[in-house]
Amino acid sequence: MSNSKRQLFCRKFRDNSDFCADSKIDMPLLHTVxxxxxxASNEIFKVPIIVIPASVDCHYNDFRLQLEALLLIPGxxxxxxxxxxxxxxxxxxxxxxxxxxxxxxxxxxxxxxxxHMIMALEKAWQFFPSAEYxxxxxxxxxxxxxxxxxxxxxxxxxxxxxxxxxxxAWNENGYDGASSRxxxxxxxxxxxGLGFMLKKLFYxxxxxxxxxxxxxxxxxxxxxxxxxxxxxMLVPDVSRAFRKSLPGSELTxxxxxxxxxxxxxxxxxxxxxxxLTKSGYExxxxxxMESSTALDAKDSSICLKGSGxxxxxxxxxxxxxxxxxxxxxxxxxxxxxxxxxxxxxxxVQNQPVRGIHRGLLRFSYKKNIMFLIGSAxxxxxxxxxxxxxxxxxVPAR
Numbered sequence: 001m002s003n004s005k006r007q008l009f010c011r012k013f014r015d016n017s018d019f020c021a022d023s024k025i026d027m028p029l030l031h032t033v034x035x036x037x038x039x040a041s042n043e044i045f046k047v048p049i050i051v052i053p054a055s056v057d058c059h060y061n062d063f064r065l066q067l068e069a070l071l072l073i074p075g076x077x078x079x080x081x082x083x084x085x086x087x088x089x090x091x092x093x094x095x096x097x098x099x100x101x102x103x104x105x106x107x108x109x110x111x112x113x114x115x116h117m118i119m120a121l122e123k124a125w126q127f128f129p130s131a132e133y134x135x136x137x138x139x140x141x142x143x144x145x146x147x148x149x150x151x152x153x154x155x156x157x158x159x160x161x162x163x164x165x166x167x168x169a170w171n172e173n174g175y176d177g178a179s180s181r182x183x184x185x186x187x188x189x190x191x192x193g194l195g196f197m198l199k200k201l202f203y204x205x206x207x208x209x210x211x212x213x214x215x216x217x218x219x220x221x222x223x224x225x226x227x228x229x230x231x232x233m234l235v236p237d238v239s240r241a242f243r244k245s246l247p248g249s250e251l252t253x254x255x256x257x258x259x260x261x262x263x264x265x266x267x268x269x270x271x272x273x274x275x276l277t278k279s280g281y282e283x284x285x286x287x288x289m290e291s292s293t294a295l296d297a298k299d300s301s302i303c304l305k306g307s308g309x310x311x312x313x314x315x316x317x318x319x320x321x322x323x324x325x326x327x328x329x330x331x332x333x334x335x336x337x338x339x340x341x342x343x344x345x346x347x348v349q350n351q352p353v354r355g356i357h358r359g360l361l362r363f364s365y366k367k368n369i370m371f372l373i374g375s376a377x378x379x380x381x382x383x384x385x386x387x388x389x390x391x392x393x394v395p396a397r
Contacts, residue, residue: 002026005098013091019064029099032145034075036267044152045075047197048128049135051083051101055116058089062140062244067099069142074266076148082127084120086111113139114218118211125200125208133158133166135197138219140243142262143169143195147240150268151197154185154234157276158199164276165202165231169195169240172220172255172354173345173363179261181364183271184237187281188355189228193219195241202231220255225352234276235355237364238263254348285360289371289382292320300390303342304335310342317367324383325390330359330376335393339372 003026010020053063081101085093096103147169154167172192215223242262246252275284295311303310325335333353341347346354359377363370373379
C-alpha cells in the first residue's frame with residue numbers, strides 16, 4: 001500500500017514532521033467510521049463544510065491539525081469539505097488535496113483574513129447553489145469529534161424555526177468552571193463565529209452583499225452585534241470547536257487565553273431538542289426559573305468588588321439556581337457584567353456581555369443550571385418576594 005499524494009507532498013515541501021515520517025507516509029487518510037449505522041443517511045453529512053485557512057501566512061502545522069481533526073469526525077463525507085486557500089498559502093492548498101478534500105484557490109493575495117473570509121463565503125454559496133446550509137470553520141479552529149453529531153441533533157429545529165439563523169459550535173462563555181453540561185443548548189442573540197452552521201435564507205436576507213458592512217472585523221469581535229432583531233443562534237453549553245491561544249488584544253486574551261472546555265466525545269447527546277423552538281424555549285425557561293432556588297445576595301458586594309464569588313452555592317448537580325439583580329433599564333449591564341466576571345464568564349471592561357437571551361444570561365456551574373436575571377427582563381417576575389436582589393452598580397464616569 002502506498003500514498004503517492006502524501007509522498008509527493010512531503011518531497012516537494014521537504015517536510016520533516018511526523019506527518020511525513022517513514023512509518024506514516026504511506027498510510028491512507030480516511031475519516032473515522034460511523035458506528036451508528038442509523039445515522040448514515042442523516043442529511044448533515046451532505047451539508048458542505050467550508051474551511052478557510054489564513055490568507056497570508058497559513059501555518060502548516062496548525063492547518064494540518066485542523067484537517068486531521070476533521071478526519072476524526074465519524075461519518076465525515078470528505079467530498080463535502082471545501083478548502084479556500086490563497087496564492088500565498090499554496091502549501092496548505094496542496095495539503096488539503098492530500099487529505100482528499102476539495103480546494104479552491106482564491107484571488108485574495110495579501111488581503112486581511114476578514115476580506116478573505118468574506119470572499120470565501122460568497123464563493124461557497126455560488127459553488128453550492130442548491131445548499132440551504134453551510135458549515136464554516138475559520139482558521140486554526142479544531143472541530144470536536146462530535147461536531148456533526150451535535151449539528152445533526154440541532155438540524156430539525158433549525159429548519160423548523162424561522163427565528164433561528166444557525167448553530168454555533170463555539171460558546172463564548174465556555175470556560176472551565178462555567179461549562180459542564182454536554183447535553184444543554186441555549187438560544188442567544190450573538191453570532192460567535194469560529195465554527196458554525198449558517199442558514200442560507202438568513203445569509204441572503206441579512207449578509208449577502210452586506211458583508212463589508214456587517215462583518216468587516218474578525219467574527220469574534222461580534223458580527224451583527226445588536227442587529228439580529230428577533231433572530232438567534234443555538235449555542236452549546238460545552239463547545240464543539242476549539243481555537244488555540246491568540247495573544248494580542250485584551251479581547252483575544254480573554255477569548256482564547258483562558259482555559260476552555262471542549263467536547264471530546266464521538267457522539268453528542270442533546271436533551272430534548274424540540275424545546276429549542278422560540279416558544280418551546282420560553283416555556284422551558286419559565287418552568288426552570290419557577291422551580292429554581294434564588295440565591296442569597298447578602299454577600300454580593302464581595303463579587304462586585306472583585307474579592308471573590310460572594311454567593312454560596314450548594315454542592316449539588318443538576319439543580320437550578322437564580323441570581324436576581326437590579327437594573328436602571330433593559331440596556332443596563334453594569335451589574336450583570338460584574339456578575340459574569342465573578343463566575344469567570346466572558347468579561348472585557350466596557351464591552352457588552354456575551355451569550356445574552358432577552359437580557360438573560362444562562363450558563364452551567366458544576367453541572368447545575370445558573371440564571372442571572374435582571375429587573376428589566378420579563379423573567380424578573382419569578383423572583384421570590386423575600387429575595388433581596390443584587391444592588392445596581394453605578395458605572396464610574
